[in-house]
Amino acid sequence: MFRLDSQLAADGRLIASLEASEWLLMNDSRFVWLAQVPRFQDARLMVHLPLELRRTVREESDLVVEILRSAFNPDHINVAQIGNMVSQLHIHHVARFTDDALWPKPIWGQTPPVPYREAEYRDRLAVLRNYF
Amino acid sequence: MFRLDSQLAADGRLIASLEASEWLLMNDSRFVWLAQVPRFQDARLMVHLPLELRRTVREESDLVVEILRSAFNPDHINVAQIGNMVSQLHIHHVARFTDDALWPKPIWGQTPPVPYREAEYRDRLAVLRNYF
Numbered sequence: 001m002f003r004l005d006s007q008l009a010a011d012g013r014l015i016a017s018l019e020a021s022e023w024l025l026m027n028d029s030r031f032v033w034l035a036q037v038p039r040f041q042d043a044r045l046m047v048h049l050p051l052e053l054r055r056t057v058r059e060e061s062d063l064v065v066e067i068l069r070s071a072f073n074p075d076h077i078n079v080a081q082i083g084n085m086v087s088q089l090h091i092h093h094v095a096r097f098t099d100d101a102l103w104p105k106p107i108w109g110q111t112p113p114v115p116y117r118e119a120e121y122r123d124r125l126a127v128l129r130n131y132f
Numbered sequence: 133m134f135r136l137d138s139q140l141a142a143d144g145r146l147i148a149s150l151e152a153s154e155w156l157l158m159n160d161s162r163f164v165w166l167a168q169v170p171r172f173q174d175a176r177l178m179v180h181l182p183l184e185l186r187r188t189v190r191e192e193s194d195l196v197v198e199i200l201r202s203a204f205n206p207d208h209i210n211v212a213q214i215g216n217m218v219s220q221l222h223i224h225h226v227a228r229f230t231d232d233a234l235w236p237k238p239i240w241g242q243t244p245p246v247p248y249r250e251a252e253y254r255d256r257l258a259v260l261r262n263y264f
Contacts, residue, residue: 045209047197058190065179076219077177080212084228084236087208096216104216105241 002039005088011035011113015125016132020056023064023132025125028113030102032072032095032124036061043089046081061091067131068095082108134171137220143167143245147257148264152188155196155264157257160245162234164204164227164256168193175221178213193223199263200227214240 004022012024012035026033038057043049049057065077074095081091094107102110116124136154144156144167158165170189175181181189197209206227213223226239234242248256 045197046211047194054194062179062186065177076216078212078214078216079178080210080214080238082210082212082238084208084210084238106212106214106216106238109237109242 002041004037005086005090007086008035008037008088008090013121013125015128018060018063018132020053021060023060025121025128026113027115027121028107029116029120030114031100031107032068032074033107034064034068034093034128036064036091036093038089040089044083044087045089048089057091061093064093067128068093071127071131078106080106080108134173136169137218137222139218140167140169140220140222145253145257147260150192150195150264152185153192155192157253157260158245159247159253160239161248161252162246163232163239164200164206165239166196166200166225166260168196168223168225170221172221176215176219177221180221189223193225196225199260200225203259203263210238212238212240 008024012026015023015025020038022037022039024035026035038049040049040053046054068074068077072095075098076096078094078096083090096103140156144158147155147157152170154169154171156167158167170181172181172185178186200206200209204227207230208228210226210228215222228235
């Protein structure tokens with residue numbers, strides 16, 4: 001039984017469920033910031049996933065990196081498993097621009113998020129869902 | 133032809149060369165902080181690597197996560213591709229402890245590194261090389 005961590009659920013909204021993972025758009029309007037959450041209970045690290053699932057999770061990650069490149073043409077993409085605050089395994093995917101609010105710093109552990117306005121959040125979710 | 137980025141070479145020392153990557157111990161005595169550098173010129177993202185190499189790079193990453201668990205018994209491990217400052221693809225692997233200097237923050241973009249004393253650096257490299 002997989003249950004999405006309540007903090008992740010509070011911090012983002014579902015874009016789509018792919019074969020191996022839930023994909024969330026995190027509520028910080030400064031960035032196109034996605035979290036991939038493999039549907040496997042009690043994993044904190046990739047090595048906790050069965051090999052076959054691990055492979056699919058990574059294929060999905062690569063696919064979504066290509067989606068971010070196509071949809072937003074960013075200068076760079078950060079892909080990170082941090083999970084110090086939320087222990088359920090999740091992999092951040094963040095499209096970065098050299099003129100974004102925190103460049104060249106990583107976005108985590110810095111200033112607080114700037115939530116989307118509702119219409120803006122829905123628009124970005126719609127754009128992303130088109131690609132998923 | 134692969135050449136290790138000069139900034140990475142200045143910030144760490146070689147632990148070992150595995151099949152697909154150079155593995156460096158970064159010069160910050162506060163953390164067991166390794167950087168994996170795939171031997172492929174001109175990649176900034178994992179998706180820039182040929183599929184076969186990408187797979188081997190990820191297998192090595194999983195192997196080294198297991199090494200970090202065995203050798204240091206950390207509370208958690210951060211695995212991250214950031215690369216905003218150094219564009220050559222490199223994947224950070226950091227053993228984290230709930231009483232370390234920056235927990236629960238990520239270690240990047242925070243306070244400056246605290247370099248090892250020479251003997252301490254050599255000792256830790258020797259410990260790691262034993263596992264590689």
